[in-house]
Amino acid sequence: MYSKHYIRLVAQQLLIGRSMSTVSGVPSYSRKVRPVSKMRGWQIHSYGSLDEVQYSESLKMPMLTSPNQLLVKITASSVNPIDVAMIKGYGASVLNTLRCSSQIEFPLTVGRDFCGEIVQKGLGVSSRDLDIGDEVWGVVPVHQQGCHADYVVVERYCLSKKPENLRKIDSSAVLYAGLTAWSGLYITGHLGGVLGAISPVGGGRGKKVLVLGSAGGVGTLAVQILLAEGVEVYATCSSDAVESIQNLGVPYVIDYNDPTHVEKLATAGKFDIILDCAGKGTEYATEVPWKFEQYITFNSPVLKNIDDHGFATGMYQNTMSIVRNNVVSANAQKGLVKWGYFVPAPQGVAYLQKLIEKGKLLPVIEKIFSFEQVLEAYARVEAKHLRGKIVIDYN
Numbered sequence: 001m002y003s004k005h006y007i008r009l010v011a012q013q014l015l016i017g018r019s020m021s022t023v024s025g026v027p028s029y030s031r032k033v034r035p036v037s038k039m040r041g042w043q044i045h046s047y048g049s050l051d052e053v054q055y056s057e058s059l060k061m062p063m064l065t066s067p068n069q070l071l072v073k074i075t076a077s078s079v080n081p082i083d084v085a086m087i088k089g090y091g092a093s094v095l096n097t098l099r100c101s102s103q104i105e106f107p108l109t110v111g112r113d114f115c116g117e118i119v120q121k122g123l124g125v126s127s128r129d130l131d132i133g134d135e136v137w138g139v140v141p142v143h144q145q146g147c148h149a150d151y152v153v154v155e156r157y158c159l160s161k162k163p164e165n166l167r168k169i170d171s172s173a174v175l176y177a178g179l180t181a182w183s184g185l186y187i188t189g190h191l192g193g194v195l196g197a198i199s200p201v202g203g204g205r206g207k208k209v210l211v212l213g214s215a216g217g218v219g220t221l222a223v224q225i226l227l228a229e230g231v232e233v234y235a236t237c238s239s240d241a242v243e244s245i246q247n248l249g250v251p252y253v254i255d256y257n258d259p260t261h262v263e264k265l266a267t268a269g270k271f272d273i274i275l276d277c278a279g280k281g282t283e284y285a286t287e288v289p290w291k292f293e294q295y296i297t298f299n300s301p302v303l304k305n306i307d308d309h310g311f312a313t314g315m316y317q318n319t320m321s322i323v324r325n326n327v328v329s330a331n332a333q334k335g336l337v338k339w340g341y342f343v344p345a346p347q348g349v350a351y352l353q354k355l356i357e358k359g360k361l362l363p364v365i366e367k368i369f370s371f372e373q374v375l376e377a378y379a380r381v382e383a384k385h386l387r388g389k390i391v392i393d394y395n
């Protein structure tokens with residue numbers, strides 16, 4: 001009888017097309033990476049506070065399970081609010097359904113975007129496309145094991161070669177927040193017209209957009225995308241961040257601690273899009289007197305409602321919530337109220353890469369933590385009031 005371990009190794013070798021003699025966790029045919037069978041990583045074994053997060057140097061290496069996957073050795077990664085939320089159990093009901101039987105819930109590693117080096121690839125990935133040793137940047141979809149560990153396995157569509165003009169640290173801090181901003185503006189907001197999501201170029205001239213929460217991870221990237229597209233950008237942030245947002249090139253930066261800021265923005269006329277990167281939610285659209293064509297918030301209640309009430313009741317509440325807010329908005333002669341989401345779309349990655357290569361997009365990094373300091377990095381994100389991104393350097 002063959003052991004399960006042996007069968008898994010044979011299956012893996014069939015996927016990557018190598019003989020059994022090379023098997024040793026990470027394959028020995030990688031020229032640049034020392035073969036190892038264990039890795040460092042941060043994991044939880046149950047949901048709760050940050051006290052649940054445990055560090056280990058003997059985690060099992062992730063393995064390729066389909067020909068279109070790649071194994072990446074991570075060099076840097078960022079921390080996003082969803083990482084801390086997932087540690088506390090956010091989205092567990094839906095994410096477990098998405099995991100199906102292919103992945104187990106615990107131990108769970110969080111971490112959604114990264115920069116790294118390819119150390120192994122499936123047979124379905126052509127060497128002309130991506131090869132071992134290539135430096136890549138990528139994202140991990142939310143239902144898959146994350147990248148706050150030395151290695152991660154991802155599908156081909158989730159990564160590409162990193163922009164040459166960007167440091168590894170910076171490359172690790174763009175994609176989760178950047179694809180959220182891009183998808184909010186182009187997929188949800190149709191900034192580039194109806195073909196915006198397919199061919200997302202331009203579309204900004206003559207448009208006016210207000211970004212709420214411009215000093216955070218998503219906000220700092222959203223304002224740069226909008227400026228690159230020639231949009232007239234208005235942005236809100238706290239007093240201490242005003243100067244840094246002005247330095248990004250935003251002409252109208254409004255301190256939301258100023259008690260007159262709501263009236264000030266009301267005199268700016270109608271916005272084509274109000275992009276809520278401050279977690280204000282849908283109700284806020286109807287509480288303020290601002291006029292808009294579209295109000296897009298990334299603070300969607302969808303996963304939380306399903307967590308709290310189950311799928312049927314949760315979805316019913318979600319539908320009622322968005323319908324109710326749109327009715328109230330229409331009655332106030334305002335525009336559509338929508339939820340925006342992170343979307344791991346290759347078109348979005350290509351779009352962000354193009355802006356970076358043109359020198360029009362650069363992540364704002366608040367602080368870099370070492371891999372040993374991951375808990376401190378999570379605590380910093382949990383404390384909120386971020387000024388750009390929190391990054392982990394694995395070296």
Ligand SMILES: NC(=O)c1ccc[n+]([C@@H]2O[C@H](COP(=O)([O-])OP(=O)(O)OC[C@H]3O[C@@H](n4cnc5c(N)ncnc54)[C@H](OP(=O)(O)O)[C@@H]3O)[C@@H](O)[C@H]2O)c1
Nearest residue numbers: 081180213215216217218238277278279298341342385386
């Ligand atoms: N739906 C999705 O798929 C998705 C994906 C990514 C992110 N998100 C959500 O989108 C939001 C932004 O994400 P992020 O990564 O950019 O978070 P972040 O880095 O924590 O940034 C949020 C920023 O908003 C500022 N802020 C808070 N209240 C504000 C207000 N009233 N007006 C203006 N600014 C305010 C915060 O600083 P101060 O408090 O000091 O002002 C901070 O700079 C978060 O709520 C996140 O959970 C959703």
